Amino acid sequence: MRFDWSAVGAFLPTFAKGLLVTLQALVLGSLIAFALGLVWALAQRSPLKAVRWPVTAFTEFVRNTPLLVQLFFLFYVMPEWGLTLSALATGVIGLGLHYSTYTAEVYRSGIDGVPAGQWEAAIALSLPRRRTWTAVILPQAIRRVVPALGNYVIAMLKDSPLLFAIGVLEMLGEARQFSSQTFQTVEPYTVVGVAFIALAYPASLLLRALERRLVR
Amino acid sequence: MSADRSTPNTPPAAGGAASSGGPAPAGDTELIRFDAVTKRFGAHTVLDALDMKVYSGKHVTLIGPSGSGKTTILRLLMTLLKPDEGTITLGGRYLTHEEKGGKLVPASDRYSREVRKNIGMVFQQFNLFPNMKVLRNLTEAPVHVLGLDKDAAEERARELLELVGLTAHLDKYPSQLSGGQQQRVAIARALAMRPQVLLLDEVTSALDPELVAGVLDLLRDIARSTDITMLCVTHEMTFARDISDCVMMFDAGRVIEFGPPEQLFTDPVHDRTREFLSAVR
Numbered sequence: 146m147r148f149d150w151s152a153v154g155a156f157l158p159t160f161a162k163g164l165l166v167t168l169q170a171l172v173l174g175s176l177i178a179f180a181l182g183l184v185w186a187l188a189q190r191s192p193l194k195a196v197r198w199p200v201t202a203f204t205e206f207v208r209n210t211p212l213l214v215q216l217f218f219l220f221y222v223m224p225e226w227g228l229t230l231s232a233l234a235t236g237v238i239g240l241g242l243h244y245s246t247y248t249a250e251v252y253r254s255g256i257d258g259v260p261a262g263q264w265e266a267a268i269a270l271s272l273p274r275r276r277t278w279t280a281v282i283l284p285q286a287i288r289r290v291v292p293a294l295g296n297y298v299i300a301m302l303k304d305s306p307l308l309f310a311i312g313v314l315e316m317l318g319e320a321r322q323f324s325s326q327t328f329q330t331v332e333p334y335t336v337v338g339v340a341f342i343a344l345a346y347p348a349s350l351l352l353r354a355l356e357r358r359l360v361r
Numbered sequence: 362m363s364a365d366r367s368t369p370n371t372p373p374a375a376g377g378a379a380s381s382g383g384p385a386p387a388g389d390t391e392l393i394r395f396d397a398v399t400k401r402f403g404a405h406t407v408l409d410a411l412d413m414k415v416y417s418g419k420h421v422t423l424i425g426p427s428g429s430g431k432t433t434i435l436r437l438l439m440t441l442l443k444p445d446e447g448t449i450t451l452g453g454r455y456l457t458h459e460e461k462g463g464k465l466v467p468a469s470d471r472y473s474r475e476v477r478k479n480i481g482m483v484f485q486q487f488n489l490f491p492n493m494k495v496l497r498n499l500t501e502a503p504v505h506v507l508g509l510d511k512d513a514a515e516e517r518a519r520e521l522l523e524l525v526g527l528t529a530h531l532d533k534y535p536s537q538l539s540g541g542q543q544q545r546v547a548i549a550r551a552l553a554m555r556p557q558v559l560l561l562d563e564v565t566s567a568l569d570p571e572l573v574a575g576v577l578d579l580l581r582d583i584a585r586s587t588d589i590t591m592l593c594v595t596h597e598m599t600f601a602r603d604i605s606d607c608v609m610m611f612d613a614g615r616v617i618e619f620g621p622p623e624q625l626f627t628d629p630v631h632d633r634t635r636e637f638l639s640a641v642r
Contacts, residue, residue, distance in 0.1 A: 266488035269439050270502035271478045284492040
């Protein structure tokens with residue numbers, strides 16, 4: 146086996162396109178996961194069973210079924226019901242939705258971790274419920290869980306090649322296409338592997354530094 | 362500070378509080394009233410059909426062994442707890458109930474919030490908001506509850522910080538302050554809402570001994586210089602004697618004895634009071 150550096154050079158332009166798609170999916174997927182996760186976490190604290198139960202059932206269902214199955218469902222079944230989205234949009238929604246059920250748990254633990262005395266102080270000052278959440282509880286809860294949320298971004302990055310299964314040309318997709326055209330496998334897959342490490346490892350170092358700063 | 366408060370200043374008459382059947386001192390306005398309030402935690406009855414009145418501007422200290430229901434009274438007044446039976450009124454308005462169609466029903470969140478705006482509470486553990494600097498701890502509720510504009514709220518906050526001697530720390534986070542300083546901020550935060558009633562729940566219990574005196578001196582000042590009605594749970598008997606118009610001795614969910622401090626501390630009627638006082642002295 147020979148490692149052909151010129152193949153690496155040839156792969157780089159398409160790799161860059163794939164990297165861009167991966168980062169797009171990751172950023173947009175994370176935003177959906179962060180926002181929806183908070184919605185689920187708050188809904189699960191609703192005094193109304195009619196809100197709490199369906200949300201709990203939905204999040205349990207999504208968390209306990211594979212992301213790949215969910216992506217196939219969104220991409221191949223939803224069009225039957227009249228909802229057709231591009232592969233990338235489906236991938237972003239799938240990633241975001243799947244991981245939102247995990248971030249919901251993260252938010253829940255963060256909210257539970259805010260001392261009871263903070264709720265009591267908010268009541269003693271007659272702060273309205275919404276203000277209590279936005280000014281007192283959530284800022285404290287989210288600060289505690291930023292590192293845990295970050296871990297899920299890294300997990301999402303590592304799950305992003307699943308999007309290739311529905312035809313999204315992210316890093317792995319581009320590598321696969323390059324290798325089928327050039328019959329060179331070692332170089333493109335090595336570049337993709339190195340790229341994942343180059344993204345994930347500094348990110349996890351950054352998270353550890355954040356954790357030291359935020360969780361005191 | 363709150364010389365401009367709307368509550369009338371009442372003369373420091375003795376006997377500001379009375380349990381069931383107790384005489385109401387003439388000329389005083391009844392501010393807080395407990396009618397047959399029962400509170401249970403599981404099988405344990407913490408308050409047992411308690412009747413109690415507190416008159417406007419009075420300083421009442423609740424004493425008694427732990428578990429006797431003193432803190433429960435403060436928490437009921439702050440609506441942190443709801444009574445199982447009975448009603449509580451503040452200035453004639455129900456606190457945890459409201460009248461709807463001639464019937465008494467549990468109060469809505471909105472109604473409770475409106476009534477309890479007149480009550481402030483200082484907690485044993487301070488409970489300052491750690492994500493806000495000192496100044497914003499003091500302005501948050503005046504702006505978002507009383508509707509003060511930010512400048513007016515800040516001006517008032519600065520005045521209060523001057524009163525509690527912490528003007529130099531307004532730009533710090535609570536975690537950068539000592540326990541005693543945090544508790545003084547918490548007192549200022551409660552006063553920023555211009556409450557008619559201030560509830561003090563063992564406010565020095567979590568402090569290092571050398572920091573206690575500063576906080577108690579501040580509270581003495583407030584008691585002397587304002588007409589705020591105070592309900593205070595404390596184990597600091599000298600402080601209780603200094604500031605109180607009335608001391609109420611609790612045992613097993615009932616007021617077993619009450620009276621002016623000079624009488625209750627020197628010549629208690631009830632054996633249980635005598636035992637308690639000799640234990641804490």
